[in-house]
Amino acid sequence: MSNPQDDARPVSLTTRQGHPVYDNQNAKSVGPRGPLTLEDYQFLEKIAHFDRERVPERVVHARGAGAHGVFTAYGQVGGEPIAKYTRAKLFQEAGKETPVFVRFSTVVHGGHSPETLRDPRGFAVKFYTEDGNWDLVGNNLKVFFIRDPMKFPDMVHAFKPDPVTNIQDMNRFFDFVSLTPEATHMVTWLFSPWGIPANYRQMEGSGVHAYRWVNAAGETHLVKYHWVPAQGVRNLTQAEAEAIQATNFNHATQDLYQAIDRGEFPEWELRVQIMTDEAHEELEWDPLDPTKLWPEDRWPMLPVGKMVLNRNPANVFAETEQVAFGVGVLVDGLGFSDDKLLQGRTFSYSDTQRYRVGTNYLQLPVNAPKCPFASNQRDGQMTYGVDGQAQGANPHINYEPSSRGGLVQPVRTRGPEMAPRVEGVVGRQAIDRPANYLQAGERYRAYSDAERAELIANLVGALSACNPDIQARMVDHFAAADPDYGARIAEGLGRKVAIAAE
Numbered sequence: 001m002s003n004p005q006d007d008a009r010p011v012s013l014t015t016r017q018g019h020p021v022y023d024n025q026n027a028k029s030v031g032p033r034g035p036l037t038l039e040d041y042q043f044l045e046k047i048a049h050f051d052r053e054r055v056p057e058r059v060v061h062a063r064g065a066g067a068h069g070v071f072t073a074y075g076q077v078g079g080e081p082i083a084k085y086t087r088a089k090l091f092q093e094a095g096k097e098t099p100v101f102v103r104f105s106t107v108v109h110g111g112h113s114p115e116t117l118r119d120p121r122g123f124a125v126k127f128y129t130e131d132g133n134w135d136l137v138g139n140n141l142k143v144f145f146i147r148d149p150m151k152f153p154d155m156v157h158a159f160k161p162d163p164v165t166n167i168q169d170m171n172r173f174f175d176f177v178s179l180t181p182e183a184t185h186m187v188t189w190l191f192s193p194w195g196i197p198a199n200y201r202q203m204e205g206s207g208v209h210a211y212r213w214v215n216a217a218g219e220t221h222l223v224k225y226h227w228v229p230a231q232g233v234r235n236l237t238q239a240e241a242e243a244i245q246a247t248n249f250n251h252a253t254q255d256l257y258q259a260i261d262r263g264e265f266p267e268w269e270l271r272v273q274i275m276t277d278e279a280h281e282e283l284e285w286d287p288l289d290p291t292k293l294w295p296e297d298r299w300p301m302l303p304v305g306k307m308v309l310n311r312n313p314a315n316v317f318a319e320t321e322q323v324a325f326g327v328g329v330l331v332d333g334l335g336f337s338d339d340k341l342l343q344g345r346t347f348s349y350s351d352t353q354r355y356r357v358g359t360n361y362l363q364l365p366v367n368a369p370k371c372p373f374a375s376n377q378r379d380g381q382m383t384y385g386v387d388g389q390a391q392g393a394n395p396h397i398n399y400e401p402s403s404r405g406g407l408v409q410p411v412r413t414r415g416p417e418m419a420p421r422v423e424g425v426v427g428r429q430a431i432d433r434p435a436n437y438l439q440a441g442e443r444y445r446a447y448s449d450a451e452r453a454e455l456i457a458n459l460v461g462a463l464s465a466c467n468p469d470i471q472a473r474m475v476d477h478f479a480a481a482d483p484d485y486g487a488r489i490a491e492g493l494g495r496k497v498a499i500a501a502e
Contacts, residue, residue: 015042015045015046019042021042022428023150023428024150024151024154025148025150025151025428025430026148026150026428026429026430027040027043027148027149027150027340027344027428028040028042028043028426028427028428029338029340029424029426029427029428029429030422030423030424030425030426031422031423031424031425031429032424032429032430032431032432033279033286033288033338033340033424033431033432034288034338034339034340034343035336035338035340035343035422036149036340036343036344037426042150043149043150043344044347046150046153047149047152047153047344047347047348047351048351049153050152050153050156050348051348051351051352051355052352052355056356056357057110057111058111058352058356059156059352060107060108060156061103061105061106061107061122061124062105062106062109062110062111062113063105063106063109063110063111063112063113063115064103064104064105064106064122064320064321065103065104065105065200065252065253065256065257065320066101066102066103066104066313066316066319066320066323067101067102067256067260067309067310067311067312067313068099068100068101068102068309068310068311068312068313069099069100069101069102069265069307069308069309069310069311070097070098070099070100070307070308070310071090071097071098071099071100071125071127071270071305071306071307072095072096072097072098072305072306072307072308073090073091073092073093073094073095073096073097073098073304073305074094074303074304074305074306075091075092075093075094075095075096076094076304077272077274077302077303077304078274078300078302082304083215083216084215085213085215085221085223085274086213086214086215086223086333086334087214087215087216087332087333087414087415088129088131088134088213088331088332088333088334089129089130089131089331089332089333090127090129090130090131090134090331091304091305091333098127098128098129099127099128099370100125100126100127100128100307101125101126101128101319101323101366102123102124102125102126102307102309103122103124103320103323103325104121104122104123104124104200104203104252104256105121105122105124106119106120106121106122107119107120107121107122107139108156108159108160113249114245114249115249115250115251115252115253116196116236116241116242116244116245116249116251117196117241117245118190118191118195118196118238118241118458119190119195119196120139120140120141120190120195121139121140121141121197121200121203122137122138122139122140123138123139123140123203123204123205123206123227124136124137124138124325125137125205125227125307126323126325126366126367127331128369128370128371129331129369129371130371131331131332131371132331132369132371132373133329133331133367133369134329134330134331134334135325135326135327135329135330136207136225137207137325137326137327137345137349138205138206138207138208138225138227139205139206139208140194140197140203140204140205140206141186141189141190141194141206141208142189142204142206142208142226142293143185143186143189143208143290143291143292143293143439144186144208144290144291144341145177145180145182145183145186145187145291146180146182146183146290146291146341147182147289147290147291147339147340147341147431148340148341148344148430148431149340149341149343149344149345149348150344151180152341152344152345152348154176155176155180158172158173158175158176158177159172159173159176169465170462170463170465170466171465171466171467171470173462174462174463174466174470174471174474175466175467175470177474178470178473178474178477179473181434181436181437181477181480182289182291182434182436183291184436184437184440184477184478184480184481185291185292185436185437185439185440185443185481186291187440187459188440188443188444188455188481188485189443191455191458191459191462192447192451192454192455192458193235193236193237193451193454194235195235195458196235196236196237196238196240196241197234197235197236197252198234198235198236199234199251199252199255199256200252200253200255200256200266201229201231201255201256201259201266202229202231202232202233202234203229203233204226204227204228204229204233205226205227205268206224206225206226206227207224207225207226208290209224209288209290209337209339209341209342210222210223210224210275210287210288210290210337210339210342211223211224211225211334211335211336211337211342212277212334212335212336212337212418212420213274213333213334213335214333214334214335214415214418215333215415216414216415217415217416218415218416218417218418218419220277220335220418220420221274221275221276221277222274222275222276222277222287222288222337223272223273223274223275224272224273224294224299225270225271225272226270226271226272226273226301227268227269227270227271227307228268228269228271228301229266229267229268230266230267230268230269230306231266231267237454238454238457238458238461256309257312260309260310260311260312261312265308265309265310266308266309267306267307267308267309268306268307269303269305269306269307270303270304270305270306270307271301271302271303271304272301272302272304273294273296273299273300273301273302274299274302275287275294275299277420283433284433284435284438285433285434285435285438285439286431286432286433288337288338288339288340289339289431289433289434289435290339290341290342291436291439292435292439293439318364318365318366319366322357322361322364322366322367323366323367324350324353324356324357324361324362324364324367325349325353326346326349326350326353327342327345327346327348327349328346328347328349328350329350332414333414335418338420338422340431358380358381358382359380359381359382359383360380360381360382360383360384363382363383363384363385373387374387374393374407375387375407376398376399376400376406376407378398393405393406393407394406436477436480437477437480437481438481440477440478440481440482440485441480441481441482441485444481444482444484444485445482452488456488456489456492457492459474459478459489459492460489460492460493463489463493464493468495471493471495472495474489475489475490475493475495
């Protein structure tokens with residue numbers, strides 16, 4: 001049944017201040033590749049409001065399971081000392097151990113939703129390093145739906161239930177996706193068996209974005225992070241997931257808890273792909289684009305360490321629910337790339353935690369660093385300590401600079417700060433090498449016959465509930481990725497469409 005608003009006349013989009021929004025697709029950046037600018041009031045207001053849409057449950061990643069563990073470094077990468085690429089201390093010595101806390105999650109659905117639903121899975125790791133915390137916040141899938149943070153609130157709204165009926169609707173999901181061509185690659189992953197991991201222990205993880213590594217000389221490389229489970233990878237078909245959900249909607253949380261409880265500690269190897277830090281104009285796609293993979297035959301997966309989870313939380317709320325991750329939480333030797341979505345998330349995540357958990361969320365044991373720390377930040381809701389007081393600083397002085405025994409700036413001893421050169425026109429602009437369908441087609445052709453059949457069945461089943469115009473747009477996207485892909489979806493939907501490759 002169609003929604004009576006489907007044919008409503010368009011109303012012009014504005015900000016809450018009444019300002020016209022002429023470009024709701026692109027955050028303001030320096031050149032088409034980024035970085036973003038802090039002056040983008042439209043984006044900051046949009047994402048700040050989005051961060052505060054739920055109380056107190058997370059807006060996304062609400063359903064989660066956590067565990068403590070340890071990361072052990074190998075001290076090298078690709079047969080070379082890792083210091084060639086990064087000066088981050090946690091990686092330097094073979095056998096060096098760093099405590100971690102990991103939270104696995106589903107993304108779209110609420111805190112008590114079934115863990116069998118088709119949905120990306122969060123894979124967030126907090127490293128308590130000697131230089132402070134490092135949060136590696138990623139998903140199980142290696143790509144994402146969008147490449148610009150301006151679109152993130154709209155994406156989540158489309159994937160969440162209808163605000164009037166409170167029912168999740170594939171019309172909403174595919175309406176957004178059909179008008180977002182870069183999502184074709186992620187949809188091709190999501191509706192395959194990879195869209196429903198069998199559990200958290202047999203699930204891959206990925207940082208999704210390109211980051212930077214910086215060495216002692218200040219030289220930088222682009223890097224992508226991947227977690228590979230020692231337990232192997234296992235996914236579920238739609239039928240297998242439905243059979244589990246009929247009797248247990250907590251199966252992944254239960255599996256993780258019970259495995260650790262009986263001493264079968266899950267393990268992942270951290271592998272990285274390393275690329276020279278340049279635009280790589282020779283490629284059809286931009287290496288900073290989070291909707292793209294870096295082909296492994298050119299940029300291989302190189303092991304740098306392993307992680308073992310060996311202790312369950314003592315209290316789920318105090319640890320798993322109050323743990324707070326931020327994409328911007330990096331240590332010396334690690335840095336951002338100009339990926340616009342990454343930079344938008346850098347603001348959004350920590351801003352969300354201040355709202356969701358509170359101003360002083362970093363004073364909670366699960367979030368506080370395990371190394372000495374000292375700041376002049378004071379007061380706010382639920383303050384119960386003073387940063388730096390234990391280090392002997394004058395408690396009367398909460399400012400810097402001072403000659404009265406307050407905190408002082410440390411001397412930089414570990415190489416220059418990363419200082420990339422940026423040049424370009426500031427404005428709202430799309431990436432100039434979108435290649436929206438290239439890797440979606442490659443992924444489709446890489447699947448086995450069984451995986452392709454499951455992908456087609458899942459997409460046809462979901463799209464059958466959608467309006468004809470949405471079906472037509474999605475068929476066009478799939479056909480642009482691969483003619484056979486589009487033809488099989490069209491046949492399943494009973495549509496007669498012209499199929500043309502990109």
